[in-house]
Amino acid sequence: MDPGFDPDRPDGDDTADPRERDANDPLSEFRERFDVPGELYLDGNSLGPVSDAAERSLERALEEWRELGIEAWTEAERPWFRYGESLGDELASLVGADSEEVVVANSTTVNIHTLVGTFLDARGDRPPGILVNELDFPTDHYAIRSQLRQRGHDPDDHLHVVESHDGRTIAEDDIVVPLEDHEVGIVFMPSVLYRSGQLLDIERITDAAHERGALAGFDLAHSVGVVPHELSVHGVDFAVWCSYKYLNAGPGAIAGLYVDERHFGETPALAGWWGHEKETQFELRERFTPADSAGAWQIGTVPVLAAAPLDGSLEIVREAGIDRIREKSLALTSFLIRLVDETLAAYGCAVGTPRAPEDRGGHVAIEHPEAARISEALRERGVVVDFRPPNVIRVCPAPLYTRFVDVREFVAQLGEVLETGAYEDVDPDGNVS
Ligand SMILES: Cc1ncc(COP(=O)(O)O)c(C=O)c1O
Known part of the structure; x- marks a missing residue:
């Protein structure tokens, strides 16, 4: 994908600045072709958004x-x-x-x-x-x-x-x-x-x-x-x-x-x-x-x-090409996994998705005992993810319209929900999707 793509690291260099990665992303222009709902839409493995072409x-x-x-x-x-x-x-x-x-x-x-x-x-x-x-x-x-x-x-x-x-x-x-x-x-x-x-x-x-x-x-x-x-x-x-x-x-x-x-x-x-x-x-x-x-x-x-x-x-x-889509998908999920490990493990979050790139698809399961309420608190802020019982916040950085900065922003938002305990105010009933 980007000029610095290393075939030995198919999931990319996670330490690079996400803005730079977006700037070098050959698929970045595809985002403009979608109407992406909400502030941060990370649910494209439930329902992908509408595009101009569709x-x-x-x-x-x-x-x-x-x-x-x-x-x-x-x-x-x-x-x-x-x-x-x-x-x-x-x-x-x-x-x-x-x-x-x-x-x-x-x-x-x-x-x-x-x-x-x-x-x-x-x-x-x-x-x-x-x-x-x-x-x-x-x-x-x-x-x-x-x-x-x-x-x-x-x-x-x-x-x-x-x-x-x-x-x-x-x-x-x-x-x-x-x-x-x-x-x-x-x-x-x-x-x-x-x-x-x-x-x-x-x-x-x-x-x-x-x-x-x-x-x-x-x-x-x-x-x-x-x-x-x-x-x-x-x-x-x-x-x-x-x-x-x-x-x-x-x-x-x-x-x-x-x-x-x-x-x-x-x-x-x-x-x-x-x-x-x-x-x-x-x-x-x-x-x-x-x-x-x-x-x-x-x-x-x-x-x-x-x-x-x-x-x-x-x-x-x-137009985007399935190989480039897969490459970017792995880069996004790898970045997400690293940020969760580094910044959210302390709040009780664990990644339930296999770490080897060849063993994972396009989404990441973040496990937390309060996943249902956390997912709902995120949605209330316009961060769309879904909850899958019993304890998974399912996050999908779909490559055609998700940026590396979106992944960073998602982790920041989740961190804030956990840090402030905002999810504790959420009614645990009726919010399970
Ligand atoms: C693995 C899998 N199979 C099947 C379905 C649903 O199939 P249908 O479109 O018939 O409702 C889903 C829906 O999310 C799914 O995740």
Whole structure:
């Protein structure tokens, strides 16, 4: 990134003046393209802010609706009939896949339902065990349990949950070893743990699953747009993600999914006409013929207005470049971790995120017994972070619009809240996000 970038220190020189680092940051100009809410917005891994490009592409869709009406399905600048596929093409390089392997469709939870269901069905009579971990975002387990139940399998017998030793992280060996003990057909893991920010090794987990005849699927919600991926190269079987976090496509934006091409032709568990082979979709046949691509896992009509902002927001990510985004993200999180260690440990704050750059995603978990009240006190000052129970202040210096001076300012604000005890006045009830 900056002229002094040292490849041996991918997370940058933390001792440099943050103003200087901002001045040398090749991504600094991207901040102007966003409307960043609040005084300090450090919650982009929950909901990324709106950008000029996302607003434009949404307005374009509205204009096409107004001007073209139903003709827009075929006549829009990016025809809506293939919107899911064409936005998938744009996303493919971000996740390291071929364009036919990626589509945008549904929500993340629905995509977990359909993909896990599909691959449970594909295993036929073999044991349906699925390996997950106890620190997963809960929706993943809810969806998988319900897919097991719908096939008559008791989730308590077939959902194998890797436990954490420290409540923060998952040891990769603990994912690999149970593959021997349980009859696991599918390993389903997050790329980045939503609370601690630990980044798991997708390649290693995929290889271990394949060596034991299992499939490997991933929830990339907390890494897409901030960590580069190589899904095809690593032979990942399937993946899902949302677009409203680091991709900044807006609340409830359409989600994305990847299916490796060797699985094209499998029958989607939740089939619908939008996943039909495109060429014959409008023949409205009685029987479903799945598209010979990831497009088969679409279900109903693409929600154009929930997809349109993604078009513009991807333009920004592409311009910035995922490698530069990752580089700056590591520099920001490294700086934040150092400042917390140096100035806030004395107030009872501890960093719960792995320190090795290769083991962390784009956010940092700051642990404190009063995290709920502290998070709320910060929000009251316009410093937007989120609280994750039981004790995490989750801080996301998203690289497209966060400056090094913002990280320093955040630490100063948190220090003040702790020093003055301002959080003690906050009602502990009703403030948990
Ligand atoms: C890891 C993970 N998976 C899934 C989701 C949510 O999925 P959905 O968009 O279906 O609500 C989240 C939401 O924050 C998440 O963190």
